[in-house]
Amino acid sequence: MKNSTIFVAGAHGGTGRRIVRELVQAGYKVHGLVRSEEQAAAIEELGAVPFIGDLNGVFSEGMKGVDAVICAVGAGASGNPEEVDHLGTVRLIEQSMLDGIERFILISSLGTLAPHKMPSLLKPYLMAKRRAERVLEESKLNHTIIRPGGLTNDPPTGRVTAAVGFSGSGRISRDDVAKAAVLALALPQTERCEFELVEGETPLEEALQSLRTAAK
Secondary structure (H helix, E strand, O other): OOOOEEEEEOOOOHHHHHHHHHHHHOOOEEEEEEOOHHHHHHHHHOOOEEEEOOOOOOOHHHHOOOOEEEEOOOOOOOOOHHHHHHHHHHHHHHHHHHOOOOEEEEEOOOOOOOHHHOOHHHHHHHHHHHHHHHHHHHOOOEEEEEEEOEEEOOOOOOEEEEEOOOOOOOEEEHHHHHHHHHHHOOOHHHOOEEEEEEEOOEEHHHHHHOHHHHHO
């Protein structure tokens, strides 16, 4: 998908900014959804074309003519997970289908499949993310769901554990998550696939290439 145009929702977030940077460095054209002029200027500096909007309002202008969507939105500690992680993401999925954008990558979270095992503070966020995951799974979109462990701002290690049905715990650098999202665009092994992602011992691209084999 090189030379394609990618729409990034949550483009100014901690992980979203890194995804934008990785995409630009990899040669993609990037449309980034942000909420303010200040955020727009920040991602424009990274080489993206900003579009100001909100998944709970107007946001579709930047999706015209794009080849894939990466959703990196998150309510955060002060946000409403139902509005952002569930309903906002579902609106993005629905708009992708309306616009005929077939490729959709969702950055979700470790623990969405078993929120009852996670700290109570996280449960509303995980349950909201899982509701959005279900909509994406049931859609006809060619989707990838990445469920990273606890996100850190540490430098990337480039070595991960990527597994379908991983039941453990772990952390991972936002930079490695961003690299995984961008790699997924070009790796057929990640298509119609959902997997957990934490720090590990396997080189990132090798780990992603092994997903389809491991799932069989």
